[in-house]
């Protein structure tokens with residue numbers, strides 16, 4: 198019907214030998230229209246087990262035991278919710294079925310995801326938010342977001358690692374340099390015991406970093422220096438014992454960092470806490486700093502870190518500082534050597550006097566010995582014994 202009307206509006210055709218060709222054209226046009234209809238209709242459909250809203254540009258397939266990303270997603274989708282399924286692998290083929298040019302929010306939390314292969318998200322040119330929380334990641338390719346700059350702004354990896362050993366794999370991804378636009382990174386609830394030293398070195402636009410509820414004991418070797426835009430940094434609920442000057446200096450040098458959370462850590466209030474306690478007193482970067490408490494030693498438990506009296510800690514000047522101890526040993530050695538040199542010098546300068554003195558001693562000795570010898574001989578002579586005893590009287 199539509200084909201006929203279109204055909205009718207077409208320019209008039211010559212009759213006769215052109216009639217056969219006209220039929221062919223009609224058939225072709227019908228096919229074209231039909232395929233066009235199919236093309237425009239198909240994406241409006243919704244994958245089995247999913248709920249689609251064209252108005253909201255969302256597709257939800259939640260808790261459906263899906264083992265892969267549905268292949269027939271509508272092209273309009275901006276937010277794709279795939280929480281609570283069983284998608285364990287993602288690869289470059291996972292989102293290949295349709296060009297999902299609009300997709301900006303992808304939620305895969307609760308999938309026990311294990312493997313994310315190279316280029317898995319590379320074909321999603323507008324992806325801004327990605328939630329991979331509650332996974333069991335064993336491998337994430339450093340090329341998961343391709344080899345060029347990704348538009349990703351938020352990455353959630355809360356409770357995502359199979360165990361904390363796999364943080365090195367994450368570090369490779371973060372250090373790849375493809376996540377230049379990342380603003381929010383969530384690594385909470387991962388049991389992390391340490392952080393690879395340069396893990397945050399290539400995230401120049403990061404504003405929020407969440408590391409709460411891990412098991413971090415020390416930040417000694419970790420560099421935060423590259424996080425020039427960092428505003429909010431959550432280190433709450435860890436096992437931090439103290440923070441050292443190099444870490445504190447880095448915090449101080451971050452111009453936008455105004456919300457640093459350090460609560461619920463296991464601060465040890467011995468001499469090593471001095472730098473942190475002093476810094477806390479003047480810093481306005483720490484949230485609720487009055488609520489920070491010592492957990493050790495026993496007698497300091499529950500006392501406020503800010504209110505700590507440093508002189509109360511009885512810290513020796515050079516306590517626990519190995520290099521200072523070493524320099525003090527070196528200093529002692531130098532002093533001893535100097536004393537030795539001075540002693541030798543004095544000896545040398547007085548060599549004549551000493552010679553004289555030694556001669557004197559020798560002479561005195563000799564005189565004494567001779568006297569002794571003499572007396573001995575007198576005493577030894579039995580004939581003179583009574584004589585000598587008389588002379589003594």
Ligand SMILES: *[C@@H]1O[C@H](CO)[C@@H](O)[C@H](O)[C@H]1NC(C)=O
Nearest residue numbers: 248249250251252253254255
């Ligand atoms: C769009 O989302 C809003 C709020 O989430 C919801 O109330 C509304 O029903 C949705 N619209 C459609 C067409 O599903």
Ligand SMILES: *[C@@H]1O[C@H](CO)[C@@H](O)[C@H](O)[C@H]1NC(C)=O
Nearest residue numbers: 246259260261262263282283
């Ligand atoms: C998913 O699998 C679980 C366990 O096999 C089953 O209990 C549940 O009903 C399944 N859910 C759906 C939506 O099929």
Ligand SMILES: *[C@@H]1O[C@H](CO)[C@@H](O)[C@H](O)[C@H]1NC(C)=O
Nearest residue numbers: 264265283284285286287312
């Ligand atoms: C995931 O990938 C591994 C290795 O590439 C493969 O052995 C496994 O079958 C895949 N699982 C699924 C559900 O595709």
Ligand SMILES: *[C@@H]1O[C@H](CO)[C@@H](O)[C@H](O)[C@H]1NC(C)=O
Nearest residue numbers: 280304305306326327328353
């Ligand atoms: C993803 O879904 C989970 C579970 O519903 C939710 O808690 C989380 O906030 C969602 N993530 C994002 C980035 O919206």
Ligand SMILES: *[C@@H]1O[C@H](CO)[C@@H](O)[C@H](O)[C@H]1NC(C)=O
Nearest residue numbers: 315340343344345346373374
């Ligand atoms: C990734 O990009 C870098 C430089 O841009 C290039 O040297 C490297 O070969 C690329 N790697 C792959 C696997 O394409």
Ligand SMILES: *[C@@H]1O[C@H](CO)[C@@H](O)[C@H](O)[C@H]1NC(C)=O
Nearest residue numbers: 335358359360361362363390
């Ligand atoms: C983490 O899991 C791997 C693989 O199962 C295992 O080899 C490693 O010992 C585990 N590490 C820890 C700290 O449990």
Ligand SMILES: *[C@@H]1O[C@H](CO)[C@@H](O)[C@H](O)[C@H]1NC(C)=O
Nearest residue numbers: 356385386387388389410411
């Ligand atoms: C802390 O993280 C562990 C997993 O690492 C999780 O089991 C626990 O529920 C989390 N605690 C809180 C209070 O979120």
Ligand SMILES: *[C@@H]1O[C@H](CO)[C@@H](O)[C@H](O)[C@H]1NC(C)=O
Nearest residue numbers: 391392414415416417418419
């Ligand atoms: C810091 O790095 C040094 C040398 O690289 C290493 O010996 C030390 O164990 C590290 N400390 C921590 C707490 O990781």
Ligand SMILES: *[C@@H]1O[C@H](CO)[C@@H](O)[C@H](O)[C@H]1NC(C)=O
Nearest residue numbers: 441442443471472473475518
């Ligand atoms: C840490 O820095 C403060 C002030 O900058 C300084 O007084 C203190 O001696 C430093 N502590 C150590 C252990 O170097």
Ligand SMILES: *[C@@H]1O[C@H](CO)[C@@H](O)[C@H](O)[C@H]1NC(C)=O
Nearest residue numbers: 490492495496497498499500
């Ligand atoms: C410290 O405070 C906690 C919680 O407020 C309390 O349970 C604990 O008994 C206190 N410990 C001491 C030594 O005061």
